[in-house]
Amino acid sequence: xxxxxxxxxxxxxxxxxxxxxxxxxxxxxxxxxxxxxxxxxxxxxxxxxxxxxxxxxxxxxxxxxxxxxxxxxxxxxxxxxxxxxxxxxxxxxxxxxxxxxxxxxxxxxxxxxxxxxxxxxxxxxxxxxxxxxxxxxxxxxxxxxxxxxxxxxxxxxxxxxxxxxxxxxxxxxxxxxxxxxxxxxxxxxxxxxxxxxxxxxxxxxxxxxxxxxxxxxxxxxxxxxxxxxxxxxxxxxxxxxxxxxxxxxxxxxxxxxxxxxxxxxxxxxxxxxxxxxxxxxxxxxxxxxxxxxxxxxxxxxxxxxxxxxxxxxxxxxxxxxxxxxxxxxxxxxxxxxxxxxxxxxxxxxxxxxxxxxxxxxxxxxxxxxxxxxxxxxxxxxxxxxxxxxxxxxxxxxxxxxxxxxxxxxxxxxxxxxxxxxxxxxxxxxxx
Amino acid sequence: xxxxxxxxxxxxxxxxxxxxxxxxxxxxxxxxxxxxxxxxxxxxxxxxxxxxxxxxxxxxxxxxxxxxxxxxxxxxxxxxxxxxxxxxxxxxxxxxxxxxxxxxxxxxxxxxxxxxxxxxxxxxxxxxxxxxxxxxxxxxxxxxxxxxxxxxxxxxxxxxxxxxxxxxxxxxxxxxxxxxxxxxxxxxxxxxxxxxxxxxxxxxxxxxxxxxxxxxxxxxxxxxxxxxxxxxxxxxxxxxxxxxxxxxxxxxxxxxxxxxxxxxxxxxxxxxxxxxxxxxxxxxxxxxxxxxxxxxxxxxxxxxxxxxxxxxxxxxxxxxxxxxxxxxxxxxxxxxxxxxxxxxxxxxxxxxxxxxxxxxxxxxxxxxxxxxxxxxxxxxxxxxxxxxxxxxxxxxxxxxxxxxxxxxxxxxxxxxxxxxxxxxxxxxxxx
Numbered sequence: 136x137x138x139x140x141x142x143x144x145x146x147x148x149x150x151x152x153x154x155x156x157x158x159x160x161x162x163x164x165x166x167x168x169x170x171x172x173x174x175x176x177x178x179x180x181x182x183x184x185x186x187x188x189x190x191x192x193x194x195x196x197x198x199x200x201x202x203x204x205x206x207x208x209x210x211x212x213x214x215x216x217x218x219x220x221x222x223x224x225x226x227x228x229x230x231x232x233x234x235x236x237x238x239x240x241x242x243x244x245x246x247x248x249x250x251x252x253x254x255x256x257x258x259x260x261x262x263x264x265x266x267x268x269x270x271x272x273x274x275x276x277x278x279x280x281x282x283x284x285x286x287x288x289x290x291x292x293x294x295x296x297x298x299x300x301x302x303x304x305x306x307x308x309x310x311x312x313x314x315x316x317x318x319x320x321x322x323x324x325x326x327x328x329x330x331x332x333x334x335x336x337x338x339x340x341x342x343x344x345x346x347x348x349x350x351x352x353x354x355x356x357x358x359x360x361x362x363x364x365x366x367x368x369x370x371x372x373x374x375x376x377x378x379x380x381x382x383x384x385x386x387x388x389x390x391x392x393x394x395x396x397x398x399x400x401x402x403x404x405x406x407x408x409x410x411x412x413x414x415x416x417x418x419x420x421x422x423x424x425x426x427x428x429x430x431x432x433x434x435x436x437x438x439x440x441x442x443x444x445x446x447x448x449x450x451x452x453x454x455x456x457x458x459x460x461x462x463x464x465x466x467x468x469x470x471x472x473x474x475x476x477x478x479x480x481x482x483x484x485x486x487x488x489x490x491x492x493x494x495x496x497x498x499x500x501x502x503x504x505x506x507x508x509x510x511x512x513x514x515x516x517x518x519x520x521x522x523x524x525x526x527x528x529x530x531x532x533x534x535x536x537x538x539x540x541x542x543x544x545x546x547x548x549x550x551x552x553x554x555x556x557x558x559x560x561x562x563x564x565x566x
Numbered sequence: 567x568x569x570x571x572x573x574x575x576x577x578x579x580x581x582x583x584x585x586x587x588x589x590x591x592x593x594x595x596x597x598x599x600x601x602x603x604x605x606x607x608x609x610x611x612x613x614x615x616x617x618x619x620x621x622x623x624x625x626x627x628x629x630x631x632x633x634x635x636x637x638x639x640x641x642x643x644x645x646x647x648x649x650x651x652x653x654x655x656x657x658x659x660x661x662x663x664x665x666x667x668x669x670x671x672x673x674x675x676x677x678x679x680x681x682x683x684x685x686x687x688x689x690x691x692x693x694x695x696x697x698x699x700x701x702x703x704x705x706x707x708x709x710x711x712x713x714x715x716x717x718x719x720x721x722x723x724x725x726x727x728x729x730x731x732x733x734x735x736x737x738x739x740x741x742x743x744x745x746x747x748x749x750x751x752x753x754x755x756x757x758x759x760x761x762x763x764x765x766x767x768x769x770x771x772x773x774x775x776x777x778x779x780x781x782x783x784x785x786x787x788x789x790x791x792x793x794x795x796x797x798x799x800x801x802x803x804x805x806x807x808x809x810x811x812x813x814x815x816x817x818x819x820x821x822x823x824x825x826x827x828x829x830x831x832x833x834x835x836x837x838x839x840x841x842x843x844x845x846x847x848x849x850x851x852x853x854x855x856x857x858x859x860x861x862x863x864x865x866x867x868x869x870x871x872x873x874x875x876x877x878x879x880x881x882x883x884x885x886x887x888x889x890x891x892x893x894x895x896x897x898x899x900x901x902x903x904x905x906x907x908x909x910x911x912x913x914x915x916x917x918x919x920x921x922x923x924x925x926x927x928x929x930x931x932x933x934x935x936x937x938x939x940x941x942x943x944x945x946x947x948x949x950x951x952x953x954x955x956x957x958x959x960x961x962x963x964x965x966x967x968x969x970x971x972x973x974x975x976x977x978x979x980x981x982x983x984x985x986x987x988x989x990x991x992x993x994x995x996x997x
Contacts (some may be wrong), residue, residue, distance in 0.1 A: 140622055140872050142660035145644065148612035150657050153671065156608045172931050174909060174938035174956075177587045181579035181690050182613060182646070182676060183634070191571055203614070203644075205636035207680070213576065213634075215613070215646070226581050229573035235955040237941045240584065245613060249638070259612050270941040274920065278941060390921035391928075441571050478605060489705065490821035497822075500603050507605035510668045510701040510709060524666040525605075 147250075147258025157472050159261065162290070162459060163243050166263055169289040173282055175239045175265065180222035182245070186212035188221040191440045203247050215247040219264040219453065221440070227268055228441035236269030236447075239278075257457060266451030268437060273384045276413040276433060277391070279450050280384075283417055283429075284396045290468045297428070297462070300400035301384070301415045304432070305377025306369065307404065313372040314356045315349050325349070329357065330404045365399035380412060403430070411435040413450065421465045428462055429454035473526045477565050479506040479545075480522040482515060486535040495531055495543065495561065502562035506531075523548055531561075578681075578689025588903045590692065593721070593890060594674050597694055600720040604713055606670040606696065611653035613676070617643035619652040622871045634678050646678040650695040650884065652871070658699055659872035667700030667878075670709070688888060697882030699868060704815045706881050707844040707864060708822070711815075714848055714860075714883060715827045721899045728859070728893070731831035732815070732846045735863070736808025737800065738835060744803040745787045746780050756780070760788065761835045796830035811843060834861070842866040844881065852896045859893055860885035904957045908996050910937040910976075911953040913946060917966040926962055926974065926992065933993035937962075954979055962992075 144150050151159060167177065189198035198204070202214040216222055219242055227234065242264045252258055265282055267275040280299055287297055311322045311329070328343040335343075344354050360368050365385045369378035381399070388394045405414045416430030431452025438447050463469050481495050492508050499506035509518045515532075522530050532544040532553075543561060546553045556564050575581050582590060598608070620629035629635070633645040647653055650673055658665065673695045683689055696713055698706040711730055718728055742753045742760070759774040766774075775785050791799050796816045800809035812830070819825045836845045847861030862883025869878050894900050912926050923939050930937035940949045953961050963975040963984075974992060977984045987995050 139874060140618055140656075141616065142656050142872050144612050144656075145614050145616060145642070148614060150612070150653075150660070151610040152657065152661070153607035153609050156610055159610075160608065172934075172936050173927075174911075174936055174958075176584035177591065178584050179582040179587055179590075181575050181581070183576050183579060183678065183690065185572065185576060187571055203636070203638070205634070207634070211576070222581075225571075225573050225575075226583065229581070230583070235952060239938065239941075247614065259614065267941065272941075272943070274939075275941050278939070387920055387924075390919075391924045441573050443570060480605075488821075489818055493818075493822045496604075503603075505603050505605055507670065508705075508709070510670075510698065510703075510706050512703070521666055527605075 145258075147252035149257065149259065154472075157475070158460070158469070159456065161469075161472055162456070162463065163261070163263075165289050166286050167241075167243070169286040170241050170265065170282060173239070173278070173285065175241045175282065178223070178226065178240050178242050179244055180216075180219070180226060180242075182215055183213050184216055184222055184225075186214045188225060188440070189214055189217065192221055201249055203249055216244075217246055217248045219244060219246070219262065220437075223264070223266065224437045225441060227447060228438040228445075231438060231442060231445065231447065234269075237275060238266075238268040240268065241265045261456040263454045263456075263459075264451065265431075265453075266449050268449045269447050270450075271448050273380050273387065273413070275450050276380075276384055277387050279431070279452065280388070280397070280415060281391070281393060283415075283452060283454075284393055287417070290463055292462075292466060292468060294395045296420050296466045297396070298418050298420055299397040299415050300403050300418055300427075301381075301397055301413065302400055302403040303377040303381040303384075303413050304404070304410050305412055306372070306375055306381050307377065307401070309372045309375035309377055310360060310368065310401075311357070313375075315347075315353050317347075321347070326404065330406075332402065360401040363399070363401070368399060368401060377412070384413060405430060405432055409434055415452075417452075419462050419465065424461070424465050428458045475526065477504055477529065478527045479504055479529045479531055479565070480518070480525070480527040481506060481508045481531045481533075482518040482522070483509050484515070484534045485512075487533060487538050491538055492533070495533065495558070498558070498562050499531075499565075502566065504562075504565045519548075529565075576689075578683035580688065580690065585903075588906070589891070589900070590887065592900075592903055593887075593894065594692070594694070596720050597717050598672075598674070600717040601672050601696065601713060604670070604709070604716065606672045606713065609654070609657065609671050609673050610675055611647075611650070611657060611673075613646055614644050615647055615653055615656075617645045619656060619871070620645055620648065623652055632680055634680055647675075648677055648679045650675060650677070650693065651868075654695070654697065655868045656872060658878060659869040659876075662869060662873060662876065662878065665700075668706060669697075669699040671699065672696045692887040694885045694887075694890075695882065696862075696884075697880050699880045700878050701881075702879050704811050704818065704844070707811075707815055708818050710862070710881050710883065711819070711828070711846060712822070712824060714846075714885075715824055718848070721894060723893075723897060723899060725826045727851050727897045728827070729849050729851055730828040730846050731834050731849055731858075732812075732828055732844065733831055733834035734808040734812040734815075734844050735835070735841050736843055737803070737806055737812050738808070738832070740803045740806035740808055741791060741799065741832075742788070744806075746778075746784050748778075752778070757835065761837075763833065791832040794830070794832070799830060799832060808843070815844060836861060836863055840865055846883070848883075850893050850896065855892070855896050859889045906957070908935055908960065909958045910935055910960045910962055910996070911949070911956070911958040912937060912939045912962045912964075913949040913953070914940050915946070915965045916943075918964060918969050922969055923964070926964065926989070929989070929993050930962075930996075933997065935993075935996045950979075960996075 186204050202217045204214040206212050245261050247259055267279055308322045311325045324347055332340055369382055372378055388397050403414050403416050410432040412433035414432035416427040419428050433450040435448050436446045437449045438445055479499055481492050496506050496508050530546050537543055541558050542555050544553050544555050617635050633648045635645040637643050676692050678690050698710055739753045742756045755778055763771055800813055803809055819828050834845050834847050841863040843864035845863035847858040850859050864881040866879050867877045868880045869876055910930055912923050927937050927939050961977050968974055972989050973986050975984050975986050
C-alpha cells in the first residue's frame, strides 16, 4: 500500500471515531442534563470572530500569538475562538437591553489555541462554559459553585474525589494591605509576587517581597493565611467587602450542605486583573493527580469592551473535555460504554427476500428498539462476528423455514441463549 | 452609550441565543435519535485539516478559493473544513484494516465556506452527514435513502411535503450512449450539457448537444426520459449495470412501502465526476419552495486519495441546518419550543433565609423537576415577570408564614391557579 496523503489529523487535534464520540457524547450529555436541571440555558456562537475581540481583551500581540488568525479577502482580521468569554460578552452586549437578567447560560463548544500540544493541552479542545450574568450578590457565586459540584456528582464523584478551593480577590487585596500596610498599587505588586509563590524557589519569593518593603514577620503572616480557616483569615480585615462576601458564601455553603465539597484556599488567585470577587478552582483529590482541573470566578464588567459606561457582572467557569476525561478515568467513573442496551442486528440468508427482513427491522424500530439489517452478503458466522464487534446485544435469525412458520429466532449475544418468537410478538419481546 | 467594538457576529455567521439554540438542539436531537434507531454511529473530526486534503479532491485553486485557509507558524497549509467527506475519508483510510464493515456513520458538525452570504447559504453552517461505507450493493443505497425518509418523517413530514428524486449515474451514462451512440468520453461530454439543461436557455442546450453531434430526434429521446417511469427508462438499455441497480432499488422501495416517498428523475445528476451509481435529491414539495433540499449518492472510492490500490465504496448524503429549518418552518412542523414542560422558579421574600429556599430547589431537582432559585433582590411582581419571560411553567411561593406552616404555594403561570402544598409533598406534586 502506498500512502499518498497523510491520514493523521492535524497536530494537536483528534479524530473522534464512534467509540471516542460515544465517550464525548456521554459526558457532555450528562453535563447538559445536570445544568438544565438547574435551569441553565444553552447558547452557542460562531467559531470565527474578529481578532479585535481578543486583541481588545489581551493585547494584539498576545492575541495573535495564541490564536489561529488570518485575514479574509475583505481584509478583516479573524481568529478561531480560543475561549468563549469574548463571544458571549459580544452576544450579551448586542442585546443588552432586551435580555431577562439574571442570565444562567452555558455552552459546550470547540476552541483552538495555538500552543505546543502536551498532556491535557491540545490545540483543539471542547470546553464547557457556565456563567450567570447580571446578578451581583454572592448568591450567584453560590449557584455557580453548586452547579460545578452537581455536575461532578452527576458522574458519581464524591467528596473524596474533588474539592472546590475558594478565595476572594477583594479579600486577597485587603488582607495583603492589612498585613503589609500597602496602598492599592502596593497590594497589586505584592499580589503578583504571591501569585507566583509555588512556582518560584522560596528564596526568590522572599527576596521579591522584601524588595517591595515587606519584612520577615509580614512574610510569615502571609504564610499563615494558607493554613487558616475562612473565619480566622477574614478576621484579619473584618471590614473588607471581600471578607464579608467570603463569609456569606461559606455560611451559605454550610447551610446548603455543600461545605463538605469546598475549602478556603488563600492560594487561589487566578491571574491578576480579570477577576474581581470570588475565585475558585476545582481540584482532583487523587494523590497521583492532585491539581486544579478547572476554575473560574466573578468579574465585574462583561460588556465593558463593547459598551461604554455600562456594566453587567458575571460569575462562571470553564472546563475542558480532556481534563474532565482524565478525572473520570482516574476515578473509574466511566461505565462500560460499549454495553449500551438493546440493539438488534437482523441477520440474513439467501433464501429469504430482502423485504421480509426489512419488515422485521421496521417492527423492532417502531417498538422503540434500535435495529438494523446486516448489509452485505457474508456468511452467517461472519454476520455474528460483525454483530459482536459492533456491540449488538441480540441478533434476529430467520431462514426460509422460520419465515414459512411465521417465526424468528432471537439470540442474546451475551448469554448465547436463543429463543423462538412469533413475528407478531417480536415488537413486544424486548419490553 | 458609546459602542467601542462591534457586537455583530462575523458576516455569514450566526449567534445562537438560548432561543435559537433550543431550535438547533431540537431538530438535531430528533435527527440523532432517528439515525441511532437504525444503528448509525456518530463520529466527528477536527475543524482544521491540511489544505492538501481539499486540494487533492478539488484542485488547489478551487480549494483555496472556497475555504478559509492559512498557514501555521510551521508552514503547514490549513483549511477550516468546508465539508466532511475528506475528513471521514482520512479517518477511514487511517484505520482501514481494523474497521468493522459495513460502517453506518453519521456526523453533525459546523463547516465554513468562503462564499457570499445569501438566503439558505451562510459562511458557517451545521451539516448532517450520513454514510454507509464498505457495502457495494443497492441495499446500502436503500438503507441510506430510508434513513433520509425516516428522519423527515420523525418531524411529522408526510409524502405531501417531500419527495426523494432518484437516478443512477451508471444508467445515465448508458442511456446517453444508447441514444447518441457515444463512447465513454462522448457520454461524459453529453452529460455535462444535460446536467445544465434547466440552467441555460433551451436554444443553448440544443446547440450544445448538436455541437456534440446529436440530432433533433436524439435530443427528443433525451427529453422523453424525463417523463418516463423507471421501468420505461431502463428498458432503453436493459443490460446496463446501472439499469439493473435502479430496478433493484425501486423494487425494494416498493416492497418496503417507501415508494410513495420516491420517484425516478432523469434530471438528477449531481455534478459529474464524483458519484458513480445511485444519486438522489430530496425535494421540498411546497409549491412556493419547490427545490432540492439536500442529496447524495454512491461513490466508488472513498480512500483513493490516501491509499493506492485500495477501494472502499460509500453511499450517503449531507444536509444543512438552514435548509432543514426552512423546510420545517414552511410546513409548520416546529412545535412551540418555548413550552417545554415543567420548569419551576422558586421566588423569594426577605424574611425567609436563603437555605430554606435552596432546600426547596433541591427537593424539586431531586424529584427530576428542573428548578431554580430566583437570583436577585427584585420585588415579587418582578420575579413573576422574570419567570414568565423565561417560560417557567410554575413558581413556588414561600413567605415567613408558609415557612412556619411547613407549606408552599405553587402557582401555575399558564392557568394562574394556585395551590398550597406541604413541603414533604413538593417532590411528588409534579409527577
